[in-house]
Amino acid sequence: METLIGVNESVYIYGNSEAAVTAVDRVSFDVPTNSVIGVVGASGCGKSTLLHMMSGLLTPSSGSITYAGDDLYKMKDKKRTILRREQFGFIFQAYHLLPGLSALQNIRLPLLLGNKPIDKDYENRLCQTLQISQRLAHYPSELSGGQQQRVAIARALIMKPRVIFADEPTGNLDTAAKNEVFELLLECVHSFGSSLVIVTHDESVSSQIDTLYTMSDGKLIHKGGREN
Amino acid sequence: MRSILALTLHRLKRQKLFTILSILAVAIAMFLYTISGFMVSSLDSMTLASIERSGRFHAQIASWDDTLYHKLSDDKRVETTALNVGIGLLPTSGATSIHFEEWDATMFGMMGLELISGRLPGAQNEIVLDEEAAAFYDNPSIGATIRVSVPCMSATGEIIGEISDTFIVSGIAEKNALMGEVSHQVLAVIGSGYVEATFDNYAEFTRFISLRVFDVNSLGELYFDYGIENDIVYENQSLIDASSGAYSDSNPLSPLTIPLTIIVAIASILILSNIFSISHLSRIKELGLLRVIGMTNGQAYKLNMAEALLLSCIGIPIGLFLAHAVSGALLPSILIALDPEGSLVETEFYHLTSLVTISFAQVIQAIGIACSTVVLSSVWSTFRSRKLDPVKLFVNVPSDKQRRRITRSKRDGSFLSLIFMEISRDRKRTALGISSIVLSVTLFLVFLNVLSTASVDGRIKEQMIGDFAVYSVPQNGERIESWSKIEPQAVSALVDEYGLSAYTLRIIYDGDGPRAFVIDDVRFAELLQDANAGSDAQGVIAYIGCEEESVSIDGKEYPVIGHLDKTFPGVDSIYYYYLSEAMLATDTVPMRRVDFKVDDDNYDAVHVALNSVFGDSSSYSIGTYTETKAQLERELATLRTVIYSFLAIIMIIALINIMNTLYSSALLNISEYAIERTIGATMSQIAAIQLLQSVFLAGAALLVSIPLSAILIITLSNGSGLSVALYAAASAGTILACVAASLPAIVSLRRRPLIDTILRG
Structure with missing residues (x-):
């Protein structure tokens, strides 16, 4: 399969001198198209930092991250921003919806920023799949955690991105909601033909992930998942 | 704790x-x-x-009679510490005499040049001279006799007599700082103290009295005690307030x-x-x-x-x-x-x-x-x-009340929804921001008005109007016209027309036209011309020492009909004090300077003449009209610069306040901007959102503050306001400050890792 994202000997160090902490230590792996990649590990092992580097939010201290063969961090900021908007989708543990916008406005926000027309059919299908059609007029503070995360997933998918980056997407949810949201996320990814890079500390999801990396002290130490 | x-x-x-x-x-x-x-x-x-x-003067009583005068002089010799008495034009016919019955004056004089100072401690016809007056009379010894004489002239400039009296010098006192009123009138008795005299055969309409009263409370007493009606009194309220500390x-x-x-x-x-x-x-x-x-x-x-x-x-x-x-x-x-x-x-x-x-x-x-x-x-x-x-x-978690307040915006899918998201979400903070800007702008504009219009230009104009007051001399006991004031433009025209070099001009009307002009102390040649309501002068009063029978002024010969002091060709006005050789030769008047303002063309001649009389002396200086005018303008320019420096400080502070408020608000939004950046908003889009928010706030604030300031300023300034350009400058400054206040948040967003900003704000 074609390599969509390449992580090459990437390192990220927080702080400097004696207080420096190596969060990601010479990590290398590829994200193929139409795949589901998982990174699991204990809290503080560096998995979120790795995700942020892969998604163009955090410049690595050394090494490189490529997208479709182009180095993400050698691109100009504007090009990288447009790439994030059109090719990437983001889902965070804390949802990070804009509180001043309704659920529908939050979902449409990337379209608005990219000045893209609204594909009503796709939007309806997405909302029906995520079961939020009845809650679109509500504001984030009026939604439950599970509903907010579904809105965040819809926002991540509205631009039909090639990759979705999910950072502990079910971390704030109870077991029932967690399973429901995760299944919906996978369903969406498969339905809409995106790749998914998911960071989680919950290894119970490994059975549904194509390739699962285990991370410890900033290093990838194990490769598993359905393909392995 | x-x-x-x-x-x-x-x-x-x-x-x-x-x-x-x-x-x-x-x-x-x-x-x-x-x-x-x-x-x-x-x-x-x-x-x-x-x-x-x-x-x-503190007050000018336009109409009075001998009875009033005597009552004033009799009763106020103690209470009134200073009293200037000026007597108007003498009648053109009839015998005229003045008899100094009793006096306690520290200063009196005639024609604006004949000044002596003194007081009489008790006995009639004794006088205590002050040092200046003593110098004028060649420092007479105690017990010496001096003769005080003043010429009397008709309204047409004709010498019609002399008033004189003889006094025995009973002492020399320290110089009194008071300066008597100097008037152009043919006869003027100037006293800064108590003067009592009898004037015979003076037509009533020719008289007025100027009061310079240092115990200003006695002004009220004067009016009350002597039944002086307010409508015949013109008070110099500014001076009264200044003197009384009020x-x-x-x-x-x-x-x-x-x-x-x-x-x-x-x-x-x-x-x-x-x-x-x-x-x-x-x-x-x-x-x-x-x-x-x-x-x-x-x-x-x-x-x-x-x-x-x-x-x-x-x-x-x-x-x-x-x-x-x-x-x-x-x-x-x-x-x-x-x-x-x-x-x-x-x-x-x-x-x-x-x-x-x-x-x-x-x-x-x-x-x-x-x-x-x-x-x-x-x-x-x-x-x-x-x-x-x-x-x-x-x-x-927002409270139920907060939930209800959440705006259900009808705007969706528009860029405006992002701009107004923050503004409409937290209305209290938006109102607070707008109020801060409103008050900063109002503060700036009101200060601008106070410092520039009300204080410098306005106050100077007001002062000039007061100084250039035109008033009428009552005729036959009745007022010819009410006291009136002239506008600064008219003053400027007068200044130009008569080539005045200072802005203390008094114009006296008698109903037919300008009777006389008094410019500071004396303006000799024009004085006589103008005293005849525009007709040519009958003659000139020559300076003491001038032995010519006629004097040529502006190419025309004028007969000498009287003598004053010295002759200084081209000198058209003497400021502050009468000049005498005795004064300049003695150290008794070290603080006094005599400034001659001369026409530019006559500068050299005057300089030569002065130098020949006094040599190099710091007691006098010569300035041309151009120089004098330029000095006044420099003085005003300095003041204006000081005022504008204050204004600049106030403006900077007002702008800092605006920036402070908006910057604080912008920082609160920074996490949300980082989220927007993460999902694809470019820096220019974020900058546009923030800048438009700021401009909206500034615009909303200006809509309130400009009318508010205008109302305040017009109310406080009695109708005068600021120019449109100043309002425009304040508006532009406010918008710029709002825009500048947005920049730190945008720069911070660019410099810090996005994920760091999202998580920590």
């Missing part, structure tokens, strides 16, 4: 930006409080000095102090409230946690108050220091840079020291107001801290 203090210090140290902003806001408030009082009092003293310099009560600037302080206080409270509330919101979880683990309402209250007071303790000294630095160092530096020799500032008109002094009372007052401002500013955030449910604070 120690735990509260420790928590307070911890919070202030952790939130450095908030601490710095708060201290800055307190310091600015303190600076404004101090400097505004200082500015008003400085302008007070400048205006006061101006009034005192130009004031000629100037500050009547000064139009003084009432402004209170509204200015209120505006400064409200603006400061809003700005500080905004900063405190933003700090409160950003720490709401921390506060919730403290409440969950047992902090009481009282402790929450104390925590906020301690924080506010601690900030005051730092901000107030900084503000005080700034105010003193500006008034004590910056202002003199500006003045010295403008006027290295200090000739313009250190004059009898303006004293540098009076411009740079902030009184202790002003400092105490400012500290009190600043402390109150800080405490009031923290009330809202304190109230919120106490009222909110601790669990909700901790988890940051």
Whole structure:
């Protein structure tokens, strides 16, 4: 399969001198198209930092991250921003919806920023799949955690991105909601033909992930998942 | 209490930006409080000095009779410490005589040149001369006899007699600082003390009396005791106020102090409230946690108050220091840079020291107001801290009330929804921001008006109007026309027409036209021409020492019909004091200078003439009309520069206040901007959102502040307002400040990792 994202000997160090902490230590792996990649590990092992580097939010201290063969961090900021908007989708543990916008406005926000027309059919299908059609007029503070995360997933998918980056997407949810949201996320990814890079500390999801990396002290130490 | 203090210090140290902003806001408030009082009092003293310099008389009684005069002279010899008596034009026919019955005058004289000073301690026909007068009479010894004589002329300029009397010098007293009224009238008795004399055969209409009363309360007594009707009295209210120390009560600037302080206080409270509330919101979880683990309402209250007071303790000294630095160092530096020799500032008109002094009372007052401002500013955030449910604070869940308030915006899918998202979501903060801008702009514009229009141009115009008052001399006991004033434009025309070099001009009408012009002291040639209502002069009064029978003025020969003092070709006016060789030769008048203002063409001739008489002397100086005018303009320019320096400071402060408020608000949005950036908003889009938000706030604020300022200014200035250009400049400055306030948040967003901004704000 074609390599969509390449992580090459990437390192990220927080702080400097004696207080420096190596969060990601010479990590290398590829994200193929139409795949589901998982990174699991204990809290503080560096998995979120790795995700942020892969998604163009955090410049690595050394090494490189490529997208479709182009180095993400050698691109100009504007090009990288447009790439994030059109090719990437983001889902965070804390949802990070804009509180001043309704659920529908939050979902449409990337379209608005990219000045893209609204594909009503796709939007309806997405909302029906995520079961939020009845809650679109509500504001984030009026939604439950599970509903907010579904809105965040819809926002991540509205631009039909090639990759979705999910950072502990079910971390704030109870077991029932967690399973429901995760299944919906996978369903969406498969339905809409995106790749998914998911960071989680919950290894119970490994059975549904194509390739699962285990991370410890900033290093990838194990490769598993359905393909392995 | 120690735990509260420790928590307070911890919070202030952790939130450095908030601490710095708060201290800055307190310091600015303190600076404004101090400097505004200082500015008003400085302008007070400048205006006061101006009034005192130009004031000629306290009251002028336009119609009086001998009975009144005698009553005045008899009864007021004790109560009235100074009394100037001027007698109008003499009748053209009939015998004229004056008899000095009794006097206690310190100074009197004739024709504006014949001045002696003295007082009579008891016996009739004895006089105590002051040093100046003694010098004039060649320092007579005690017991010597001097003869005081004044020429009498008709309205047509004809000498019709002489009034004289003989006195025995009974003593030499220190020089009295008073200067008698100098009048052009053919006969004028000028006394700055008590004078009693009998005037025979003087037509009633020719008389008026000028009172220069230093115990101003006696003015009222004079009116009351002698039944002088108010409608025949023209009072020089500015001078009366200045002399009585009541100037500050009547000064139009003084009432402004209170509204200015209120505006400064409200603006400061809003700005500080905004900063405190933003700090409160950003720490709401921390506060919730403290409440969950047992902090009481009282402790929450104390925590906020301690924080506010601690900030005051730092901000107030900084503000005080700034105010003193500006008034004590910056202002003199500006003045010295403008006027290295200090000739313009250190004059009898303006004293540098009076411009740079902030009184202790002003400092105490400012500290009190600043402390109150800080405490009031923290009330809202304190109230919120106490009222909110601790669990909700901790988890940051909006209350039912807050939920209901959430705007259900109809705008969707438009870029505007992003711009107005923040504005419409937190309406209180938006209102707070707009109010801060409104008050900053209003503050600036009102100060602009106070300092420029009301204080310099306006006050000078007002003063000029007063000095150039045109009034009529009553005829046959009836007023010919009411007292009226002329506009500055008319004054300018007169100045141009007559080539005046100073702005103290009095024009006397007798109903048929200008009877005479008095320009400072004397303007010889024109005086005689104008005294004949425009006809040619009958003759001139030559200077003492002039042996010619006629004098050529402007190519025309005039017969000499009287003698004054000296001859100085081309001299058209003498300022301040009569010049005599005796005066200049003696050290008894060391502080007095004689300034000759001459036409440019005659400068050399005058210089030669003066030099031949006096040699090189510091007792006189010669200035051409052009030089004199230029000096006045420089003096005004210096004043204006000082005022505009103040304005620049006020403008910078107002802009900092606006920036402070908007910057604080922009920082609250930064996490949301980072989210937008993450999902694909470019920096230019974020910048556009933030800038448009700021411009909207500025626009909304200007819509309120401009009309508000205009109303305030027009009300306070009695109808005069600022020019449209100044309003436009203030508006442009406000919009620029709002835009500039957006930049730090945008720069911060660019420089920090996005994920860091999302997680930590």
